Amino acid sequence: MVVVILAQVFYRYALNNALPWPEEASRFLMMWSTGLMAPTAFRRGGFVAIDMIIRLLPRMVATGLSVFLMGVTILVLWIALGIGWSEVTGIGGRFETDSLRVPVSLDLVTWMKVPKSWMMASMLVGVALLLLVAVELALRNLYALVRGPEGLRDIPDTVMLGSGAE
Amino acid sequence: MLSFFLPLFLVFLMLGLPVVFGLLAAPAILLWLNGQERDIVLLYRNVYEGMNSFPLMAIPFFMLAGELMNRGGISARIVGFAQAMVGHFRGGLAQVNVVDSMLFAGISGSAVADVSALGSIIIPQMEKKGYPKPFAAAITAASAIIGPIIPPSGIMIIYAYVMGESVAALFLAGIVPGVLIGIALMITIKLMANRYNLPEAMPRANWGEAARAGGAAFWPLMTPVLLMGGILSGVFTPTEAAAVAVGYSFFISIFVLRTLTWRDLPGVLTRAGITSSVVMLLVGAAMAFKTVAALAHTPELLASTLLSITENPLLLLLLVNLLLFIVGMFLDAGPAIIILGPILGPIFVSLGVDPVHFAVVMVVNLTVGLLTPPMGLVLFATSAVSGLRVETISRAVLPFLLVEFLVILLITYIPAISLTLPRLAGFVD
């Protein structure tokens, strides 16, 4: 992404020849990097939540509450998965991107415009992976509810980060 | 019926659902109860399109630049330089803590990054010199919020994106208010130092030491000069400036200062990628939330409620400061701006408040909100860095919070504080 945008600045400023595609290409990469990294962020505890009430409750009740919250999360992601699928395969996905092309013949003579569905798939994949993570976290909670927290292996590299824009 | 999405969201939030899912679950459930299942698609689509924006890309870039600078001892150099500058004042290390945040703010766009980069260095140092740990943590948190007020700033980018303002103008407008908060905190420390007998100052750095410390921090401290210079002279746009910042910090960390090795890169990229993905999703979810607010005609309702109380801009600004302070307790600055900016901004602009001035009032207020529980990201980050409980830090931070609230009032009622720099650069008439 960085290289693409630096190329854009260089071409425009140094060569006085602006390229049409870097803007869209870097957005493409940003969407995919979000889709692929968000599940890891979620797994490592990077999604901000208030844990005050949960910490005040007795352990059994607290675990029960987090199972309920996981249920809400899974429901949200499950519905998003269905919508995401119809979005990628629907009208919106059939739009051409403005400026992205890929070669469709080996001799690089024929190029085609990339459809928006290639970009929209980033969120679908992200949602699918988030759903997997949510199911894993829910199962861990259930396990802890039934058998106690012992015997669960910790998730590595747990982070304590808010939304970094702040 | 639909307007219950707001209380439902708060319930989810207090119960401990991650903000992102709360922003989506609450409106979706109400749409469903209201027989508008079809409109749930709008939520999904707005998450996607909310993230899919070129100007927003500056946020992950500034984060990556911050990570690169952070990784290899650059934070230590900045602390060293701040020590040479103000270490000899009474309450020296506390003053250093404020100044390092002001310097770091020119490199980083995020208060949370400030806490994790500087807090881990300066809190132990202060503790060793005999400062109470809660005090050390509190001043770290209170000064960290300067990060997104002095440019670059993730929150300003979000504001400009949502409100169609110029990022460059907002960046310029944040400089003086950011410095002002820093000075106010330093004065507070000075007063406290005398009253509470804070630890002795360190010996004054001589010119040679000061020059050495300045030299060590020189290249990182040039970042804001490069950024604002490049933007104002038209070499690059603010978004491109963020990419330039990444290139610059990469270059000086690897080749000039050699504080970063190639082997560190995957780790740096992963960390930046994780934090950015969280911000991006949050922005997307807030955009979706806003869509349902529009369907429920919440903006019109809130606007007319506000205007029915009073039409005096001065009183309204006070009311809005209170509103933002309360909102800041429950929402992070980014989502709060996305949801409230388009509602509040036009009211004040139509009453004659300059849009850039209002932006600064809103941004500073919500940034200070990062210090207030229950949803105080900077408190969370400081707690993680210091090992103290959030409750302890939030009590210790109270005096500084009060000072910052007074500064907010100053910024609110003296537009020149925010507007002078953008006016000189020709962004505001």
Next chain:
Amino acid sequence: QEIMLRATANSNEQDEDYDGLVVFKNYVENASNGAIGVEIFMGTQLCGKGDECLAGVADGTIDIYISTSGGAAGLFPYIQVLDLPYLMSDDRVAEEVLTGTDFTAKLRAMALADSGDTIRLMTIGNTGGWRNYANTKGRIAAPADLAGLKMRTVPADLPQTLATTLGASPTPIPWPELFTSLQTGVVEGTANGITDIMSMKFTDAGIKYLTLDGHSYMGAFWWMGNNRFKSLTPEQQQIVVDGFAALQQATFASPKRKEIQAYADFRAAGGEIYVPTAEEKAAFKAAVDPVFEWFKGNVKGGPEVLDAFTAAVAEAEAAVAADRAAELN
């Protein structure tokens, strides 16, 4: 109200689009005696870009939406035909093309076919008059004056090709970044209607020279979900299409009224307005010839639509000439 139509435009309440929508709402609600309501959402509250909004039109979450040709070109590339330069001479001809010929019907049929019968083109109005060249550097009186000028363009192919053909350096800048980019010199010029230039206060960003070459008509494409439209009774359908006819007239008239103030403001802000002579216009027209070849060769459905359009323009010119003759009699 039994039926509530949800209409959205990505502009604000000062825009021609809003004037059109208000007229539409008023007509439809009155003519249906309240049976059909229209709910207007301005700005990006529901959706922010052409592809996103048209996806909403297709699946019924949005009933009515206005896009420029750029906003819909990703799915219907041939509608960029309206962006081809110097094809129509003035408002009277353009309005005759859009009301008196079957050109809109032709586009409607193509768009329905390409969207699987989901997106229906209701009418084509205007949003912002005509596209002119505005820049920060100097007067543009001949194609050579554009040489090397950093012109802001949307990233779509046709505007890029047009700028390159004229020797300018096309620079894609997102609309929200345009003000700052003009101010700092990242770009030096832009092609917009006068009302957009003044509502964005581009004069404050250094725009000083405006050349009224009117290279393209700023068509506003009004779309409606076809399933939604078909779900109405024939009587209701007629009310809706009549509403769109009223809307079209309103959007024809509104920019003409609004630009008076905008031009005055532009001059007051120190701007220079230049009207090219007939010879200068002819020189511009000759210079853009390659764009037409490019359009025919590279745009799906290009030759077919261009033929239909030039035929419609010829027909409209004849009709306007006849009208004029009658009026001058």
